Amino acid sequence: MSAGPNAAGVKTLPDLLSRNAKMMSDKVAYREKEFGIWQTWTWADAQKEVEAFAKGLLTIGANSGDLIAVAGRNRPALYWAMIAVQKIGAIPVPLYQDAAAEEIAYALKNCDARFAVVGDQEQVDKIADVRDQLPNLKHVIYLDGRGLRKYDHSDLSSFADVQAAGEKAGNDAELVERQAALTYDSTCVMLYTSGTTSRPKGVVLSNRNVIETAKNSCAFDDLNANEEILAYLPMAWVGDFIFSMGQALWTGFCVNCPESAETMQADMREIGPTYFFAPPQVFERQLTQVMIRMEDAGKFKHRMFHRFMDVAKRVGPKLLDGEPVGFADKIAYTLGKYMVYAPLKDTLGLGRVRVGYTAGEAIGPELFQFYRSLGINLKQLYGQTEATVFITQQPNGEVRADTVGVASPEVELKISDSGEVFYRSPGVFVEYFKNPESTADTKDPEGWVATGDAGFIEEKSGHLRIIDRVKDVGKMSDGSMFAPKYVENKLKFFPDILEAVVFGAGRDRCCAFLNIDLTAVGNWAERNNIAYSSYQELSQNKQVLDIVAGHVAQVNASIAQDEMLSNCQVHRFLVLHKELDADDGEMTRTRKVRRGVIAEKFEDLVEALYGGANEIYTETEVTYEDGRKGKIAATLDIRDAELSPPVSAKVAAE
Amino acid sequence: MNDRQTGYVTEDGRQIGDVMLDLRDITLRFGGVEAIKNISFDIREGEIRAIIGPNGAGKSSMLNVISGFYVPQDGSVWFHGKKRAPLKPYQVARQGIARTFQNIALFEGMTVLDNIMTGRLNYTKSGMIAQAIWKGKAEREETENREKVERVIDFLEIQAIRKTPVGRLPYGLKKRVELARALAAEPKLLLLDEPMAGMNVEEKEDMSRFILDVNDEFGTTIALIEHDMGVVMDLSDRVVVMDYGKKIGDGTPDEVRNNQAVIDAYLGVAHDE
Numbered sequence: 001m002s003a004g005p006n007a008a009g010v011k012t013l014p015d016l017l018s019r020n021a022k023m024m025s026d027k028v029a030y031r032e033k034e035f036g037i038w039q040t041w042t043w044a045d046a047q048k049e050v051e052a053f054a055k056g057l058l059t060i061g062a063n064s065g066d067l068i069a070v071a072g073r074n075r076p077a078l079y080w081a082m083i084a085v086q087k088i089g090a091i092p093v094p095l096y097q098d099a100a101a102e103e104i105a106y107a108l109k110n111c112d113a114r115f116a117v118v119g120d121q122e123q124v125d126k127i128a129d130v131r132d133q134l135p136n137l138k139h140v141i142y143l144d145g146r147g148l149r150k151y152d153h154s155d156l157s158s159f160a161d162v163q164a165a166g167e168k169a170g171n172d173a174e175l176v177e178r179q180a181a182l183t184y185d186s187t188c189v190m191l192y193t194s195g196t197t198s199r200p201k202g203v204v205l206s207n208r209n210v211i212e213t214a215k216n217s218c219a220f221d222d223l224n225a226n227e228e229i230l231a232y233l234p235m236a237w238v239g240d241f242i243f244s245m246g247q248a249l250w251t252g253f254c255v256n257c258p259e260s261a262e263t264m265q266a267d268m269r270e271i272g273p274t275y276f277f278a279p280p281q282v283f284e285r286q287l288t289q290v291m292i293r294m295e296d297a298g299k300f301k302h303r304m305f306h307r308f309m310d311v312a313k314r315v316g317p318k319l320l321d322g323e324p325v326g327f328a329d330k331i332a333y334t335l336g337k338y339m340v341y342a343p344l345k346d347t348l349g350l351g352r353v354r355v356g357y358t359a360g361e362a363i364g365p366e367l368f369q370f371y372r373s374l375g376i377n378l379k380q381l382y383g384q385t386e387a388t389v390f391i392t393q394q395p396n397g398e399v400r401a402d403t404v405g406v407a408s409p410e411v412e413l414k415i416s417d418s419g420e421v422f423y424r425s426p427g428v429f430v431e432y433f434k435n436p437e438s439t440a441d442t443k444d445p446e447g448w449v450a451t452g453d454a455g456f457i458e459e460k461s462g463h464l465r466i467i468d469r470v471k472d473v474g475k476m477s478d479g480s481m482f483a484p485k486y487v488e489n490k491l492k493f494f495p496d497i498l499e500a501v502v503f504g505a506g507r508d509r510c511c512a513f514l515n516i517d518l519t520a521v522g523n524w525a526e527r528n529n530i531a532y533s534s535y536q537e538l539s540q541n542k543q544v545l546d547i548v549a550g551h552v553a554q555v556n557a558s559i560a561q562d563e564m565l566s567n568c569q570v571h572r573f574l575v576l577h578k579e580l581d582a583d584d585g586e587m588t589r590t591r592k593v594r595r596g597v598i599a600e601k602f603e604d605l606v607e608a609l610y611g612g613a614n615e616i617y618t619e620t621e622v623t624y625e626d627g628r629k630g631k632i633a634a635t636l637d638i639r640d641a642e643l644s645p646p647v648s649a650k651v652a653a654e
Numbered sequence: 655m656n657d658r659q660t661g662y663v664t665e666d667g668r669q670i671g672d673v674m675l676d677l678r679d680i681t682l683r684f685g686g687v688e689a690i691k692n693i694s695f696d697i698r699e700g701e702i703r704a705i706i707g708p709n710g711a712g713k714s715s716m717l718n719v720i721s722g723f724y725v726p727q728d729g730s731v732w733f734h735g736k737k738r739a740p741l742k743p744y745q746v747a748r749q750g751i752a753r754t755f756q757n758i759a760l761f762e763g764m765t766v767l768d769n770i771m772t773g774r775l776n777y778t779k780s781g782m783i784a785q786a787i788w789k790g791k792a793e794r795e796e797t798e799n800r801e802k803v804e805r806v807i808d809f810l811e812i813q814a815i816r817k818t819p820v821g822r823l824p825y826g827l828k829k830r831v832e833l834a835r836a837l838a839a840e841p842k843l844l845l846l847d848e849p850m851a852g853m854n855v856e857e858k859e860d861m862s863r864f865i866l867d868v869n870d871e872f873g874t875t876i877a878l879i880e881h882d883m884g885v886v887m888d889l890s891d892r893v894v895v896m897d898y899g900k901k902i903g904d905g906t907p908d909e910v911r912n913n914q915a916v917i918d919a920y921l922g923v924a925h926d927e
Contacts, residue, residue: 035804147867262814
């Protein structure tokens with residue numbers, strides 16, 4: 001890298017911060033929108049804040065090796081807290097801010113946290129609820145004191161107070177000593193996996209894991225100190241840790257924190273990130289909103305939009321990949337750029353994106369192509385917490401919707417006989433916290449890690465293709481292959497369908513639970529003068545079910561084309577009366593469906609699907625955001641879906 | 655528990671101060687109708703004081719008397735130990751009293767931000783021409799006002815709708831914007847006329863939270879009218895109960911809850927036996 005940082009002497013993230021504070025002291029490092037204005041901090045400012053807080057942690061008695069929980073929405077102070085924790089030789093454990101009290105309790109107990117740094121009253125309350133189970137939790141530190149005035153402050157302090165106490169006490173020598181004692185292999189962070197199947201596991205990552213990964217991934221996409229990113233994804237997620245901590249500290253680029261979750265879209269537009277990461281759901285929501293607004297737009301705009309989007313679909317991806325394009329197309333695309341694409345990208349806040357990534361779930365080809373056709377360099381990557389994110393990613397110019405790219409720098413890949421993907425890299429995690437058995441199960445002595453995903457490497461391109469989770473790929477009763485996620489993803493590519501859960505393992509045919517997308521279907525209902533009062537009512541509307549049935553039939557037609565999976569066509573389906581929710585344990589916090597939990601919870605519905613009934617009455621327990629429970633009852637329609645004859649003995653030409 | 659002369663300490667440990675507003679023998683008539691009949695009660699500093707009662711009990715009229723919008727035919731209003739002469743609404747505002755309305759009274763076509771900025775009118779001293787040129791004092795004032803308004807916006811968590819015209823907002827949010835406008839005036843006494851009418855459970859909980867937070871954070875004295883008994887009993891330190899223009903109860907939520915006259919007014923009385 002040209003003006004890039006120099007790794008000499010850098011062993012830890014706090015070292016990187018010190019280096020940045022010296023080498024680019026005046027460069028903007030963090031921004032946060034507060035009180036309507038973007039407040040900014042340079043690297044030198046950040047260093048000061050971190051040092052003050054680190055000294056404060058020393059004064060309240062934090063030892064090296066302590067685990068210190070961090071929970072809250074993305075705010076610069078919480079990132080500083082994590083660096084300060086590392087600086088004193090302790091280990092930050094970021095937690096999901098929307099986790100329920102018992103989930104927080106589990107994590108705090110599991111890691112035996114002695115301190116917690118949290119965002120606001122909500123988090124303080126959650127911890128207070130379970131405090132009696134946590135005898136070792138000594139002190140809680142909060143950022144936003146609102147509503148906390150009356151709380152007992154004997155073991156509760158504000159972030160600023162801790163900083164002030166640290167400044168007063170000094171402790172400079174001890175701080176230097178603690179930081180100097182850290183090595184490249186000391187623990188950098190512990191992150192809890194979302195746990196699709198079981199209790200979350202704490203993944204221990206070393207400084208080596210994080211810094212090597214940051215270095216390699218920045219080189220791969222040529223990221224530099226001038227990038228702007230928006231930190232809006234959960235801090236407990238490994239991706240945010242790598243982007244907002246690892247890569248930001250490595251290159252010195254600027255981390256921008258939105259004002260609140262609701263203002264994220266507007267804030268993003270103001271910042272115009274150059275490097276952007278989002279799970280497919282975010283892109284999907286954006287696209288849905290654009291489409292809704294276009295439906296409501298005037299006739300002229302409507303026609304212009306669709307005319308130019310057709311051009312973009314044909315020409316845009318080719319231009320991005322540097323393929324030759326005809327002269328007329330080039331002119332049409334340029335015209336479209338001024339009339340439609342540029343304003344649209346600006347509205348979406350994607351006007352300056354140089355590198356965009358999506359991961360976490362498969363992204364619909366249409367969705368993917370939509371963004372690429374606008375000239376946004378959206379790529380896919382495949383990663384895991386255990387790999388410090390990166391396993392494979394798509395190089396510029398080799399981007400396709402159906403693969404996840406080539407092995408990231410310094411990552412080795414291998415496919416086992418059973419079809420499972422294994423990798424080995426400098427980013428491979430140290431261990432699962434207090435769980436040697438799971439560590440041994442996942443990582444073999446040579447450092448190969450099992451992903452749990454079934455996939456294969458395409459011979460032509462060398463790209464990895466993921467089919468499904470190994471444990472989910474099952475057999476139907478007639479022995480043919482059953483890949484539920486493959487079918488679910490096809491269903492979810494329709495904007496009207498938010499979630500899908502397909503059953504069929506060990507059965508003679510497939511059936512599905514669906515969730516409609518309230519935004520998309522709600523808008524359709526509004527335009528067609530269909531009144532509804534709740535999700536539940538809309539989900540059972542006859543016309544809605546007709547539309548959904550159409551989508552299912554289309555998916556069946558598409559599945560029928562696939563020789564291996566043609567038996568996975570959905571025979572019967574129902575639209576659930578409630579949205580699948582992480583609060584009810586039906587999904588993980590990263591919004592992946594928990595198939596087992598759902599099958600058990602809605603057992604009566606599964607039986608009805610296979611039993612042949614046309615409708616079924618059911619009652620379901622739901623959990624509200626504050627933890628209270630309630631019950632909803634509904635009678636659900638069950639529909640038969642139109643099936644397509646399988647295409648025999650014809651291999652898909654693509 | 656409460657010594658009415660020198661203030662008292664609430665169950666949750668808040669110190670309630672001296673009498674801020676004292677209403678003595680208020681009677682309000684509209685022609686032949688007596689809306690308020692000889693009512694006396696006081697509001698103390700730092701207190702959350704509720705006025706409850708069935709429909710048509712005269713609660714809103716009472717609030718209008720406090721805010722100076724109605725001038726009672728008999729009786730007197732004492733504010734900070736001084737008898738208050740009949741006032742114009744802007745004079746009341748200058749004394750540090752702000753209110754929200756039962757039927758939302760916002761400027762529908764203006765953005766949330768502009769609506770809340772109107773709450774700062776009392777703190778705007780520069781003239782119209784200075785405002786138009788927007789130099790010097792006018793500019794400084796606006797910056798200052800905007801800063802205060804932004805704190806309120808942050809406090810009530812309405813950042814996401816800052817630039818949205820009020821007319822496009824759902825009911826619950828409009829109520830919140832109205833509260834924001836009242837708060838922007840930095841009132842010492844905040845009058846809330848049915849802040850939770852027509853809200854769902856979740857919105858009510860949010861609003862209750864905000865009312866408690868306002869009282870806690872800014873030490874604002876709050877007088878509120880509310881129908882939802884659960885909410886009233888949870889929120890308020892002392893409750894006045896009105897029925898047909900008369901005061902039938904006054905005291906802590908517990909005292910009021912066990913008051914026979916109040917129970918009769920709410921549940922009805924069997925007349926035959």
